[in-house]
Amino acid sequence: xxxxxxxxxxxxxxxxxxxxxxxxxxxxxxxxxxxxxxxxxxxxxxxxxxxxxxxxxxxxxxxxxxxxxxxxxxxxxxxxxxxxxxxxxxxxxxxxxxxxxxxxxxxxxxxxxxxxxxxxxxxxxxxxxxxxxxxxxxxxxxxxxxxxxxxx
Amino acid sequence: xxxxxxxxxxxxxxxxxxxxxxxxxxxxxxxxxxxxxxxxxxxxxxxxxxxxxxxxxxxxxxxxxxxxxxxxxxxxxxxxxxxxxxxxxxxxxxxxxxxxxxxxxxxxxxxxxxxxxxxxxxxxxxxxxxxxxxxxxxx
Numbered sequence: 001x002x003x004x005x006x007x008x009x010x011x012x013x014x015x016x017x018x019x020x021x022x023x024x025x026x027x028x029x030x031x032x033x034x035x036x037x038x039x040x041x042x043x044x045x046x047x048x049x050x051x052x053x054x055x056x057x058x059x060x061x062x063x064x065x066x067x068x069x070x071x072x073x074x075x076x077x078x079x080x081x082x083x084x085x086x087x088x089x090x091x092x093x094x095x096x097x098x099x100x101x102x103x104x105x106x107x108x109x110x111x112x113x114x115x116x117x118x119x120x121x122x123x124x125x126x127x128x129x130x131x132x133x134x135x136x137x138x139x140x141x142x143x144x145x146x147x148x149x150x151x152x
Numbered sequence: 153x154x155x156x157x158x159x160x161x162x163x164x165x166x167x168x169x170x171x172x173x174x175x176x177x178x179x180x181x182x183x184x185x186x187x188x189x190x191x192x193x194x195x196x197x198x199x200x201x202x203x204x205x206x207x208x209x210x211x212x213x214x215x216x217x218x219x220x221x222x223x224x225x226x227x228x229x230x231x232x233x234x235x236x237x238x239x240x241x242x243x244x245x246x247x248x249x250x251x252x253x254x255x256x257x258x259x260x261x262x263x264x265x266x267x268x269x270x271x272x273x274x275x276x277x278x279x280x281x282x283x284x285x286x287x288x289x290x291x
Contacts, residue, residue, distance in 0.1 A: 012250015041221030075191025104162020130285030
């Protein structure tokens with residue numbers, strides 16, 4: 001569990017680092033060009049890693065293709081996220097954009113856990129409320145300091 | 153409407169991480185990461201074909217501006233690898249903790265040209281709440 005906790009925190013770190021780098025690329029080119037470059041470099045890098053590790057990879061857990069929503073869903077939802085973020089950024093305050101995005105994530109996570117485990121967890125719900133409250137407090141402090149957004 | 157859209161983005165991110173986790177359970181972390189980027193690239197190419205933007209990038213860009221995609225691979229690998237080992241709620245909450253701490257550090261030290269903003273100690277109240285929430289989810 002400790003390893004999963006550390007890599008989840010690292011995912012947050014790389015998320016902000018990637019977003020900061022992409023913001024620079026977007027400023028110099030355009031949103032669509034930056035997104036395209038993002039996926040091209042992403043595919044090249046992930047492909048090279050896969051080739052490098054090919055010999056050590058365990059065999060696939062199951063034969064054949066997974067359902068289409070599993071095979072294509074994640075990639076499609078990633079592009080949907082970028083597209084919707086571009087639509088929304090600058091149309092509402094960064095405070096509400098960041099807060100609603102964070103709260104949406106936290107409580108959807110709680111619902112997904114109910115679906116996956118087929119049981120309701122009070123701990124997850126209470127944890128979700130506490131995490132959302134903490135993020136809201138910090139974002140409100142940011143806004144009062146004249147900085148509307150958490151992150152780059 | 154844009155408020156709803158913002159919440160929808162959060163919902164989509166959470167569902168995406170769960171779907172990517174299912175794909176990882178099927179193929180493993182690294183093949184799943186390649187599939188996710190391949191599907192994404194195909195869809196972005198469809199958008200590019202529809203909008204036909206000017207695709208000549210500036211030559212004055214620092215080299216690290218091209219690294220965003222590579223760093224994105226790390227994010228996908230980390231999320232895929234953590235999926236199934238802790239609850240999705242905890243995975244997402246920890247990701248948000250990581251994002252908030254990193255953003256504050258970038259602001260405080262002005263990393264990668266981010267405008268410098270000193271850390272406001274009042275935020276320790278928010279962090280205490282966030283960490284308490286994560287602890288309740290995990291233990």
